[in-house]
Amino acid sequence: MHSLTLDHRSHLDWNRQIAAGWARRMINGDSPAAWADDTETEIHFAITHLQLDPGDRLLDIGCGWGRHSLPLAAYGLSVTGVDLSHELLTLARYNARRRGLTVNWVESDIADMPLRGSFDAIVQFCGNFMTWFTDRERALEVLRRVAILLRPGGRLLLGTNDWEPELPHRSQQWDEWPGGAAIYRQRYDAQQRMAETQAVIFGPQHQRLEYRRQTWWPSHEDMDTLFAQAGLVIRGRYNAYVDAPYHPDQRGLVYLLAREEM
Numbered sequence: 694m695h696s697l698t699l700d701h702r703s704h705l706d707w708n709r710q711i712a713a714g715w716a717r718r719m720i721n722g723d724s725p726a727a728w729a730d731d732t733e734t735e736i737h738f739a740i741t742h743l744q745l746d747p748g749d750r751l752l753d754i755g756c757g758w759g760r761h762s763l764p765l766a767a768y769g770l771s772v773t774g775v776d777l778s779h780e781l782l783t784l785a786r787y788n789a790r791r792r793g794l795t796v797n798w799v800e801s802d803i804a805d806m807p808l809r810g811s812f813d814a815i816v817q818f819c820g821n822f823m824t825w826f827t828d829r830e831r832a833l834e835v836l837r838r839v840a841i842l843l844r845p846g847g848r849l850l851l852g853t854n855d856w857e858p859e860l861p862h863r864s865q866q867w868d869e870w871p872g873g874a875a876i877y878r879q880r881y882d883a884q885q886r887m888a889e890t891q892a893v894i895f896g897p898q899h900q901r902l903e904y905r906r907q908t909w910w911p912s913h914e915d916m917d918t919l920f921a922q923a924g925l926v927i928r929g930r931y932n933a934y935v936d937a938p939y940h941p942d943q944r945g946l947v948y949l950l951a952r953e954e955m
């Protein structure tokens with residue numbers, strides 16, 4: 694991997710552009726259901742394992758268009774949904790109005806959320822926010838900010854069923870939608886555990902935009918250490934949002950954590 698160092702602003706620009714692409718696809722008629730087959734299972738798992746009751750305060754990190762925030766609000770929770778994307782939050786507000794649901798939508802970077810505790814639970818279903826930062830120190834800093842938003846004993850659920858502890862050295866994917874297309878290239882340095890992703894997006898009239906991000910890709914041993922340093926206790930590990938225990942030879946990694954009691 695070459696020595697290019699990308700700042701946090703480049704990472705935010707990358708995420709905003711990817712999210713804007715998802716929003717455009719939905720506006721153009723792509724059904725979110727095609728990307729959300731496991732939503733009902735994930736919601737049931739969260740309610741059960743976070744021990745949620747109607748009226749509890751819940752924070753949904755990376756809420757997108759409200760795929761999880763809205764059914765959790767329909768269950769009777771007081772939900773705050775945070776996302777970086779203005780376009781996806783516009784869709785979330787529209788979806789909430791259509792369903793007659795109230796959610797506190799907040800447009801913010803996770804590293805600088807204008808929120809104060811205490812929440813009974815925090816969820817992050819789409820990806821693993823421990824892989825969103827450029828180094829270990831930054832990941833720990835943000836994890837501590839998230840943890841302090843929980844009440845003592847409150848629970849945090851994060852992870853994804855497509856987690857890969859080791860990435861391929863090089864990979865490339867192609868995506869297209871009405872009016873545009875994108876190429877995603879990834880390189881991974883296993884020794885330094887750094888992943889660099891390039892997104893090349895083609896729009897109308899062959900307009901070309903390019904974005905890059907560089908992030909630290911922790912192992913689960915790294916994450917276990919960071920959780921302890923942030924005052925979070927591991928209550929469970931899973932490969933997906935089902936009750937089967939975690940197996941290291943299978944894809945996926947989902948954590949159930951609790952903030953230490955005072």
